[in-house]
Amino acid sequence: MAAVDTVVLADWVSRFGAAVTEKRDWLTELDSAIGDADHGANMARGMSAVGEKLSAGTPGTVDELLKTVGMTLVSSVGGASGPLYGTFFLRMGMAAGPVADLDGPALAGALRAGLDGIVARGKAEAGDKTMFDAMAPAVDAMDAALAAGASVPDAAKAAADAATAGRDATLPLVARKGRASYLGERSAGHLDPGAASTAILFDTLAAAVADDA
Template identity: 65%
Template sequence: MSATLDQLTDWVRRFAAEVHEHRDELTRLDAAIGDADHGSNLDRGMTAVVAALDAEPQPSAAALFKKVGMTLVSTVGGASGPLYGTLFLRVATSAGEVTELDGPAFAKALRAGLEGVVARGKAEAGDKTMYDALSPAVDALDAALADGDPLAEALRAAAAAAAAGRDATIPLVARKGRASYLGERSAGHQDPGATSVTMLVAAAADALA
């Protein structure tokens, strides 16, 4: 099975709805170890994304994800704007001017997004960042597709891996971003970026279910 342009657009809209619904939770998580703005910033950005898509439906996967990325970069402050913006811009470049993505193409695009996050944020496993949810999700997606699972099922595996990665950030001591200033006091708190990434992957699984 392939993800159609309608489903890819639905993914973005579902992610925006999740961020909006959990805005206060994301901000509360960020208040413990960051600037207390992850939820409000990301909600503002995704609200702007939905408004942009309402005003002008996009003709291809590349155009869709480029619009998402550029809107986030221009409307979101803090670290999440550049990181999520870069993620979607890299996804756009990988996806290309097509109207559907098969499993391997979707996985390749998501991995390109991960590589963009790494290039921008210099994060690696165990740093207590969005990487800790996104990297296991991308690996799980690749593994499930290699096993012959259809894309929808593979995305469910990816969502489960993201959730496990998110939960695994709780005991970690942050090594990147504002949270790293807290040192040992950052342990015991769930990372807000890993939390929003888990919503992103879960939204993809829902959109393609």
């Protein structure tokens, strides 16, 4: 597969919505330990709204699709997750532009732009125990895989594996950002819920791309 089109990207969004809904209770359980106990419910509600928005049909261009997802999340999700995930998809759309599909480097560039948007909004760094700790390794892994000549599906799988490893690496960390940072040392020993949903984001991307290959 040389490129990812709007149908595949819409499938990714749909899979992500289904997965966070399925894992809503788990995400909420993670958030109840170190946050406001609303991450699962917020993500499920936001992605349900996205699904309703896209039910009328898939937009014809990548930027229109991703911006629709981003704006819907910003307007329908409370807490930190709506603005952060909304910014991620909005920045992805802006970077992608009004095109019908994305080749490997363009997809990686859009994901990098989404990550940069999250950094700009949340000011997170590696080791802060946030979604950054899963997303940055994922984006780096995709870049490295593509540079080494990997196919888009293989690069997406490398990104998903890196996101999962990054999620797991948040377990011993002491949170330095967000609500969890108020707990200090007590935040150690818990997975970051944002990193957990980010791993789902990349798992579903890899699945959508693989099934289209």
